[in-house]
Structure formats: C-alpha cells, structure tokens
Amino acid sequence: MTTAPTFSKEERIVSNQLIETLFEKSNSHSVTAYPLRAVFLKTERHEGSAPVQLLISVPKKRFKHAVDRNRVKRQIREAYRKNKSLLASTVEDGKMLLIAIIWLTDRHFATADVEKKVISLLKQIAKDKS
Template identity: 45%
Template sequence: MKNTLGKQERLKSRKLIEKLYQQGNSVKTFPLRMVFLQTEHTSKFPVQMGVSVPKRNFKLAVDRNRIKRLMRETYRLQKNIVYNNLDMPYVFMISYIGKEERSYSELCLKMEKLLKLFVAKVNEKKDEN
C-alpha cells in the first residue's frame, strides 16, 4: 500500500458529508474528533476521509490551512492502521476541536491514538452483530 492521500481517498461528496453528520458515530481524542459512518462510496479505497478546522476557533485562514495540512499528513503516514483492520467501506471526517495549535509530533501521537480507537470501536460493533 502506498503512503499517498489521493483524490479518490478524500471525502468530497456533499450528500455523503450530510449523511455522515446525521447518522454517524464519533470517537474523540483531544484535540481531534472523528465522525464515521459505514456506507458505500464511489472510491475503490476502503476509506474516504476529510478534515475540518472551525473558523470560530481559528480566525485566520492561514492557521486553519496549516492545521488541516498537518492533519492530512499525520493521517497519510498512519492510514495503514485503518486499512489493515477494515473489511467494510467507511467514510469519516476528522475535526480539530482544540482552541490552540499543536505541534506536529503531538498531532501525530493523537492521530495514531484516534485511529486505533476508531478501529477498536468498529471491531467492537462488528462483534456485537
């Protein structure tokens, strides 16, 4: 598996994003929150993901864009945690809920923790059924 985050892996569909926020479940590791939903999507990849940073907490677009870039990069390097443990297609959105910017290394640790929490929750749900 390549460590890339191409166009097919990004969540762009407005309909899917609306459905995600209406019906999705969430996991949280401060300062990151992931809303996820098991659903079919058009991509050949098992996951489509998006990132968001609220304008309310970061007024300057420069700051928001930097945080989003860091979040995408930390996900890109650790997405194998998710890809190796899923057998159903998922969509998810990762939101930054903190009030101040964190360092890259701290975001890396938090992203890893968040992805492992997501996999654990998905597997727990699968075991119930």
Template identity: 40%
Template sequence: MYTFKKEERLCNKRLIESLFHKGSSFLCYPFRVSWLPAEGPQEFPVQIVFSVSKRRYKRAVDRNIIKRRIREAYRLHKHTQLYQALNSADINIILSIGYIGKEIASFDFMEKKMLRLLEQLGGQVLK
C-alpha cells in the first residue's frame, strides 16, 4: 500500500512539457503544484515528477535530500488523501511538485504541507 513504484513516476518528456504548458497550477508554500488530467489509461491514478531548482540549491546533495523528503511525505499520504478520491471519480492525472522554499525544511514541516497540498489538489481536480 505505501509504495512508490517506477510506473508512478512521470518520465515522458512530451507529457511533462504538456503539463507545464497546458496544466493548471497553484502554490502551497513551499511547493508549486502543476496538474493536468491524463489522456488514456494509466496503471496508477497519478503519475508524478518532483523537482528542486538548481539555481537556488547548487549542491546536488541538498537537492537530493529535499526530493527524498518530498517523495517520502507523498508516499505516506497519497492513498488516503488522493488515490481514494480519484479512484471513486475514475480520474487519472499527471502531476508535478516543485520545491520553491528558501531553505531546506524539516521532514515534519514538509509532511504537514504535503497533507494540505493533497487536500487542495483533490478539491481542485474533483470540481
């Protein structure tokens, strides 16, 4: 149940490009979220990509620790907060979560903000 498989990651460059050009977005500090309804069948209700700015965080170690914390917070809460709502409405989406915070936040802070983000995303997608 609490897994994050390769099939859930968004790797297709064409889909990522269309996500940023045609998708809807909102801010939930320290995250910037972009999402787009997916066309065609998917194995999972959400395909996701995580990003951290190379301009703001020069060292790869810093970018990696931030991405690890975001992925872990997402992995723990995606089923209860997002998947149940999307499965009941039979909707698939592609999703991008970018970190725009000024400093490396603790996991507790990121987890709390991730819960708020997933709640807000569920509300927007199901409108």
C-alpha cells in the first residue's frame, strides 16, 4: 500500500544559513513560469535532512493582507506536494536540492493554473539540474 504524498517539516528550508547559501548569486540557478520564479541549488546533503527542501515566498509588497499571502502559499504548497515526485530521481546520494519558489505578481490565480506552473517549474529544474 502506498502512502499519500506529504510535505513534512524536514522538506522545508528553515535554516538561515541554507537560505543565504541558496541566494548567493554565484551558485544558484533561476527559472520562471509566470507568476512563479524558482531559485534552486544543488549542494552537499546535511545529516537528517530531506533530499529536496523547499522555501515558499509571497512578498508583502504583492499582497498586503496575510490572508491573501497565506492562500497563495497554500496553493503552491499543495501543488508541490502533489507533484514532488518529478524531482525524485534528480538528486544523487550525498547531495540535496534547495528550491525557493517566489510569487511575482499581485494577482490571484486559480489553483489549477498555479499547479500547472509549479509542474512546469519542477520539470525545468529536473532538466536544468547542475
């Protein structure tokens, strides 16, 4: 019996050190599927961490109300959770993939559209992995 895909605490980027490493200009790569942009980096895996870790950012500049930011983050999280298997074979042993997904517009999109864009980003990352 297979279990439903989940998005656990270990799969989230919470370390400031990892966030700084991810956003260093020299190492990371970026892909865009409007209204989303993904910044990703393949690095050495830390003890007890998941092979793929995700950060979701919806700037306050885009949505002033927390309820709007939370809705968009929920849509992105759900789309990633359902489709994270697209990245399963891209990470070798001893390595980990850090991904930050950033919302670029101040408009809401339907959940189905957000899911299509997240799938597009994940496929581009799987293809572009360095």
